[in-house]
Amino acid sequence: MESTSVPSPQPASAAAGASIDYDDDIVKKFLLASVLWGGVGMLVGVIVALQIVWWPANLGLPWTTFGRLRPLHTNAVIFAFAGNVCFTGIYYSMQRLLRTRMYSDRLSALHFWGWQLIIVLAAITLPLGLTQSKEYAELIWPIDVLIAVVWVIFAINFFGTIAIRRVKHLYVAIWFYMSFVITIAVLHIVNSLAVPATFLRSYPIYAGLTDALVQWWYGHNAVGFFLTTPFLGLMYYFLPKAAERPVYSYRLSIIHFWALVFIYIWTGPHHLLYSALPDWAQTLGMVFSVMLLAPSWGGMLNGLLTLRGAWDRLRTDAVLKFMVVAVTFYGMSTFEGPMMSIRAVNGLAHYTNWVIGHVHSGALGWVGMISFGMIYWLVPRLWGRPLADPDGPTRHFWLGTIGIVLYIVSMWAAGLMEGVQWRSVNEAGQLAHPIFLDIVHRLAPFYWLRLIGGTMYLVGAVMMALNIWRTIRGPAPDAAGPEPVPAPAQ
Amino acid sequence: MSNHEANRNPTPATASDAGYGRWHRRVLENRGGLFALLTTIGISIGGIVEILPMYTAEWGPETADWVSPYTPLEVAGRDIYIREGCYLCHSQMVRPMRSEILRYGEWTRAAEYMYDRPFLLGSRRLGPDLQRVGGKYPDAWHYEHMRDPRSVSPGSVMPPYPWLLERTIDPEDIRASVVALRRAGTPYTDEDVAGVPDALRTQGEGIVQRLAQAGIETTWDREIVALIAYLQRLGVDGRRHLEQQNAGGTP
Numbered sequence: 001m002e003s004t005s006v007p008s009p010q011p012a013s014a015a016a017g018a019s020i021d022y023d024d025d026i027v028k029k030f031l032l033a034s035v036l037w038g039g040v041g042m043l044v045g046v047i048v049a050l051q052i053v054w055w056p057a058n059l060g061l062p063w064t065t066f067g068r069l070r071p072l073h074t075n076a077v078i079f080a081f082a083g084n085v086c087f088t089g090i091y092y093s094m095q096r097l098l099r100t101r102m103y104s105d106r107l108s109a110l111h112f113w114g115w116q117l118i119i120v121l122a123a124i125t126l127p128l129g130l131t132q133s134k135e136y137a138e139l140i141w142p143i144d145v146l147i148a149v150v151w152v153i154f155a156i157n158f159f160g161t162i163a164i165r166r167v168k169h170l171y172v173a174i175w176f177y178m179s180f181v182i183t184i185a186v187l188h189i190v191n192s193l194a195v196p197a198t199f200l201r202s203y204p205i206y207a208g209l210t211d212a213l214v215q216w217w218y219g220h221n222a223v224g225f226f227l228t229t230p231f232l233g234l235m236y237y238f239l240p241k242a243a244e245r246p247v248y249s250y251r252l253s254i255i256h257f258w259a260l261v262f263i264y265i266w267t268g269p270h271h272l273l274y275s276a277l278p279d280w281a282q283t284l285g286m287v288f289s290v291m292l293l294a295p296s297w298g299g300m301l302n303g304l305l306t307l308r309g310a311w312d313r314l315r316t317d318a319v320l321k322f323m324v325v326a327v328t329f330y331g332m333s334t335f336e337g338p339m340m341s342i343r344a345v346n347g348l349a350h351y352t353n354w355v356i357g358h359v360h361s362g363a364l365g366w367v368g369m370i371s372f373g374m375i376y377w378l379v380p381r382l383w384g385r386p387l388a389d390p391d392g393p394t395r396h397f398w399l400g401t402i403g404i405v406l407y408i409v410s411m412w413a414a415g416l417m418e419g420v421q422w423r424s425v426n427e428a429g430q431l432a433h434p435i436f437l438d439i440v441h442r443l444a445p446f447y448w449l450r451l452i453g454g455t456m457y458l459v460g461a462v463m464m465a466l467n468i469w470r471t472i473r474g475p476a477p478d479a480a481g482p483e484p485v486p487a488p489a490q
Numbered sequence: 491m492s493n494h495e496a497n498r499n500p501t502p503a504t505a506s507d508a509g510y511g512r513w514h515r516r517v518l519e520n521r522g523g524l525f526a527l528l529t530t531i532g533i534s535i536g537g538i539v540e541i542l543p544m545y546t547a548e549w550g551p552e553t554a555d556w557v558s559p560y561t562p563l564e565v566a567g568r569d570i571y572i573r574e575g576c577y578l579c580h581s582q583m584v585r586p587m588r589s590e591i592l593r594y595g596e597w598t599r600a601a602e603y604m605y606d607r608p609f610l611l612g613s614r615r616l617g618p619d620l621q622r623v624g625g626k627y628p629d630a631w632h633y634e635h636m637r638d639p640r641s642v643s644p645g646s647v648m649p650p651y652p653w654l655l656e657r658t659i660d661p662e663d664i665r666a667s668v669v670a671l672r673r674a675g676t677p678y679t680d681e682d683v684a685g686v687p688d689a690l691r692t693q694g695e696g697i698v699q700r701l702a703q704a705g706i707e708t709t710w711d712r713e714i715v716a717l718i719a720y721l722q723r724l725g726v727d728g729r730r731h732l733e734q735q736n737a738g739g740t741p
Contacts, residue, residue: 053647060649062653066575066649067575067576068574070578071575130573131572131573133575169515170519170525178522178526179529179533183529186530186537194674201569202670203607203667203671205674205675206607207603207606208603210541210545211608212603217541258532262536264533266536268540271613274585276599278551278600281544284539347585347587351612422589422615425588436593437643437646437647
């Protein structure tokens with residue numbers, strides 16, 4: 001087990017022996033799992049993107065049709081890739097912020113292997129068509145139970161570490177992690193309540209629009225508390241570390257944290273605008289979604305302004321490139337989201353590719369880029385050696401960024417086009433484009449463009465994986481020459 | 491300590507030592523348990539305010555007596571619809587907009603979903619909405635469409651589902667579904683539960699006969715028959731009710 005010794009700066013705790021044995025072995029495991037599942041999830045994404053524009057890619061097999069692989073893609077990138085990234089960053093930063101080893105090595109191991117088991121079970125059951133159909137909550141009820149158990153294990157380890165901390169004050173990153181641990185538990189349990197029919201099938205205790213409301217309360221807050229708050233926590237730790245600057249404003253972080261956790265949870269009904277869901281609920285969802293712009297941009301500004309005085313380093317530091325572009329995309333998608341939640345805009349955007357573009361500006365731009373930045377920052381420190389290809393991150397950065405732009409621009413164009421053509425009515429009061437398939441065929445060029453963008457993003461991720469592989473397999477730090485990397489983070 | 495000083499800390503790790511003594515640090519950020527409690531309260535309010543009223547008659551979605559629960563065969567078909575992920579390309583929600591009503595038919599009323607467990611409104615229209623597809627095409631059209639979508643819809647981008655024509659349903663498995671749905675709240679009677687195998691066969695044979703008239707030979711227990719039963723049911727209760735209402739409303 002590898003560990004990093006850190007002399008404690010606090011005289012009061014010097015009696016403890018002045019060095020802390022951090023568990024970096026678990027961090028390495030989560031990091032490698034992130035890289036592996038990220039590649040798998042993005043590859044499935046590219047496959048389903050091809051299936052949309054070229055149906056023979058469904059291969060004529062039950063297990064490989066779009067309807068079964070699409071949930072595999074979303075689950076893999078959200079829970080397998082982003083999930084493992086969160087755990088990597090949390091296990092690394094939490095020990096250092098609280099100046100203690102994790103509460104229990106055994107719970108850490110159970111958390112890691114339990115989570116990977118869930119991922120493997122998902123990869124088996126979803127292609128078999130075993131699904132509950134609720135988006136991002138498709139997994140069948142026995143796996144749901146397993147998720148709850150593993151999450152409780154993680155929560156005990158998390159709060160146990162807080163309990164044994166050697167630093168009294170909880171740094172802002174910890175607040176965001178905490179909201180992640182608590183809220184995901186609540187969302188998962190409430191949304192998954194169901195009556196089992198067999199071991200493989202169940203029916204939700206909620207019916208019709210109530211079920212839809214509960215699902216989107218869950219679904220949008222999976223975005224909020226799985227893809228946003230833990231990643232903001234990572235931003236608050238790793239961005240200042242990489243920039244070697246303190247966070248811009250402590251006060252702003254307090255205000256935007258509490259506003260974000262309170263407001264986010266109300267926004268689910270914006271997925272059901274113009275449905276038969278009672279109007280008051282639709283209006284609440286819309287109003288809170290628009291309000292969410294303020295705390296979201298509070299986080300974005302706090303991140304970007306942390307770089308004040310260090311902007312020149314963007315030219316040379318690939319880690320900072322990734323992080324700054326990530327925070328910029330975060331700002332962009334959290335502006336776009338509230339816009340799309342306005343009823344009139346949603347009437348055009350709903351059910352179109354615009355939504356897909358929006359999701360991916362957040363997923364590829366924000367979640368993906370900050371993850372890559374963090375991983376490139378961590379690998380040399382965890383393994384104590386420089387990257388095998390030090391220019392790799394810069395190439396990955398440009399490939400990924402251009403890929404994202406191709407992806408979201410093509411989906412914006414496709415979404416606007418189909419949205420407008422669906423609703424166009426001519427002077428005689430008839431549909432201007434009565435044949436649905438005609439509109440579908442006009443989308444093909446945009447789909448090919450999206451496929452190119454997505455493939456570029458995937459290639460970047462594979463390059464990262466190969467670079468990390470070569471780094472780990474490379475010469476040990478002793479043989480690599482004098483002081484190849486900055487000393488491990490203190 | 492001023493905010494400026496608090497910001498001057500060189501790294502996040504040491505930022506925690508700055509500003510010590512501020513009230514929110516003393517009462518909140520130094521206390522993990524209280525912080526967790528307040529976070530839990532903060533994230534609970536929105537959900538409680540939005541979800542609980544759904545269970546009241548005044549604030550929740552409407553229900554109606556002109557909607558009936560799915561038959562066992564339709565339940566089986568709906569499970570297949572879910573298994574194949576049909577809802578990922580086809581929505582079931584006609585919005586109250588002129589263009590949607592022209593394209594798909596009457597906009598969807600809340601009560602039409604009252605027995606939908608899970609709901610299947612969908613989030614993306616790679617293909618057209620299916621809320622009012624019931625009765626739109628003959629049974630044989632759906633059979634051919636699943637076998638080879640391009641045989642009845644030239645240029646379609648939907649993949650074929652030939653295995654639905656071969657695979658069979660298991661009456662005991664569907665009885666388990668009906669029992670679970672009943673436990674969840676769908677008003678099936680004891681007779682409904684006991685009569686699942688007969689109901690499956692009776693409704694299935696009707697579809698088999700209609701398919702035979704089009705020259706298609708199959709049996710009542712094929713998955714395709716159950717799926718056709720479900721698709722032909724979609725939006726029918728609502729459309730019938732609205733037509734009656736309109737007929738009665740106009741002099």
